[in-house]
Amino acid sequence: xxxxLGPNQYGKAETRVVRVYRDGGQHEIRDLNVSTLLRGDxxxxxxxxxxxxxxxxxxxxxxxxxxxxxxxIGQIEDYALDLARHFVNDIEPVTAxxxxxxxxxWERVSVAxxxxxxxxxxxxxxVRTTAVTVSHGRSxxxxxxxxxGLRGLVLLKSTGSEFAGFLKDRYTxxxxxxxxxxxxxxxxxxxxxxxxxxxxxxxxxxxQIRQVLVERFAEVHSxxxxxxxFEMGQAVLQARDDVAEIRLSAPNRHHFLADLAPFGxxxxxxxxxxxxxxxxxxxxxxxxxxxxxxxxAWDSAAAFT
Numbered sequence: 244x245x246x247x248l249g250p251n252q253y254g255k256a257e258t259r260v261v262r263v264y265r266d267g268g269q270h271e272i273r274d275l276n277v278s279t280l281l282r283g284d285x286x287x288x289x290x291x292x293x294x295x296x297x298x299x300x301x302x303x304x305x306x307x308x309x310x311x312x313x314x315x316i317g318q319i320e321d322y323a324l325d326l327a328r329h330f331v332n333d334i335e336p337v338t339a340x341x342x343x344x345x346x347x348x349w350e351r352v353s354v355a356x357x358x359x360x361x362x363x364x365x366x367x368x369x370v371r372t373t374a375v376t377v378s379h380g381r382s383x384x385x386x387x388x389x390x391x392g393l394r395g396l397v398l399l400k401s402t403g404s405e406f407a408g409f410l411k412d413r414y415t416x417x418x419x420x421x422x423x424x425x426x427x428x429x430x431x432x433x434x435x436x437x438x439x440x441x442x443x444x445x446x447x448x449x450x451q452i453r454q455v456l457v458e459r460f461a462e463v464h465s466x467x468x469x470x471x472x473f474e475m476g477q478a479v480l481q482a483r484d485d486v487a488e489i490r491l492s493a494p495n496r497h498h499f500l501a502d503l504a505p506f507g508x509x510x511x512x513x514x515x516x517x518x519x520x521x522x523x524x525x526x527x528x529x530x531x532x533x534x535x536x537x538x539x540a541w542d543s544a545a546a547f548t
Contacts, residue, residue, distance in 0.1 A: 248289050254280035254341075255300040255307075256544065262311045270361040273316045276345040277323075279303040280544050281330055282378075283338040296336040303330075318445040319344045320389055323375035331377045331385065339378035339539065345394070346371040370394045371449060372432070376539045388540035391449060392432035398457065399426035399496075402512075404465040424498035424515060425465055431456060433479060433489040434540050448483065455482050468495055468525045476529025488530035488537065495523035 256278045264271040281303070287293035306326065316322050323342040330340035347370060349363040376388045404425035409417075433452060459478040465471040476489045498515040 248286050250547075251285060251289060252280055252282045252544070252547070253285065253297075253300065254278060254544065255303040258304045258307045260307050260311050260316075262316045264315075268360050269358070272349050272363055273311075274347040274349060275311075275316065275319065275322075276347070277307045277326075278343040278544065279307065279326065279330070280341040280343075281334070281337050282340070283336040285336065298330075298334050298337070306330075319346050319371065320373045320375065320391060320445040323373050324377070324387070324389070327375045327377040327387075328385075331379060339376065341374065341376045341539070341542070341544075343374045343543065344372065367397075368395045369397070373445075374432070374540075374543065376542065378539055386538060387437055388538055389435045389437075390432050390540050391435070391445065391452075392430070393449075393453060394430045396429040396431070396453070396456070397427070398429060398460050399424065400461060400465075403463075404471075406467060422512065425468065425471070426496035426498060426517075427468070427493040428496065429456070429460075430492040431489060432541075433483075433486045434534075434537060435485050436487040436535060438535060448485070452479050452483060452486070455479050468493060468523070469527065472525060472527050473529060476527065480529060480531060487534040488528060490526070490528045490541075492524070492526045495525060497522060 258277045258279075260273075260275040260277050262273040262275075264273075279300075281298065283296070285296060287295065288297050306329065310322065310326055310329070314322070314325055323344050326342045327340040330337050348366040350366045352359045352362040352364055354362075370393065372392045372394055374390045374392075378386045401424055402422055404423050405421040406423060407419035407421055409419070455478050456475050459475040460471060463471050463474045472491045472493055476491055479489050480486055497518045499518060500512065501510060501514045501516050503510045503514065
């Protein structure tokens with residue numbers, strides 16, 4: 244029996260890059276969390292401990308900082324594409340590179356009704372994301388995949404949701420309901436069609452898709468969170484020809500009606516206990532039937548194990 248080295252990769256995870264633009268009297272701030280991942284012929288490093296073909300992860304970190312200065316941080320998709328192409332084109336052993344970027348949003352503070360030039364407050368837990376993969380591939384040229392998205396978009400509707408007619412067994416205690424709170428903290432990622440039109444500015448595409456997701460969550464009378472997620476994903480594909488697939492992950496943030504009967508109080512759907520765990524986790528992918536093969540689009544470091 245022979246023992247061989249299987250797939251392998253390495254990189255620098257979660258480099259915190261904060262870029263301050265000091266042009267003029269009013270500063271601007273961009274706050275990123277950047278992870279890089281390289282693939283290629285690194286067998287000697289694993290088998291013999293020979294690092295001759297290994298670009299240190301510290302160098303990858305430094306590259307993130309240098310690009311933030313030299314090229315600036317415009318749209319995070321472009322920043323990630325620049326980094327991934329650099330690693331593939333300029334570092335000889337690298338055959339594929341993946342760059343994942345999270346962006347944290349800051350809002351300018353107002354003082355006495357006037358925007359302060361250099362003070363900001365963090366704008367909640369919602370995070371914008373992108374994951375770019377560039378590979379030499381087997382054919383001439385490069386293959387490129389861009390998956391953009393968001394994480395932690397908290398949504399709640401106080402009615403317009405029900406859950407009934409579900410399968411029951413001898414362990415089922417959940418009562419059917421035709422009027423409940425539906426709440427979630429949505430994670431979503433959408434894969435752009437690499438052969439389709441380049442999206443209008445990435446920022447505009449992101450803003451439109453986020454708005455479509457929010458509007459569809461609000462408009463759908465939900466018979467189940469599964470149905471709501473499909474409707475949201477379908478609406479995105481209908482709105483954007485350049486999106487081949489969208490994946491959605493939604494924990495069901497349960498709200499249970501508080502029992503006020505022991506206190507002689509009626510509770511017609513007004514007071515709830517919000518439970519953070521355990522929670523239902525609903526996930527789905529919505530895609531075009533002619534969508535191109537996803538290739539390396541979803542191959543994140545987290546998916547390796």
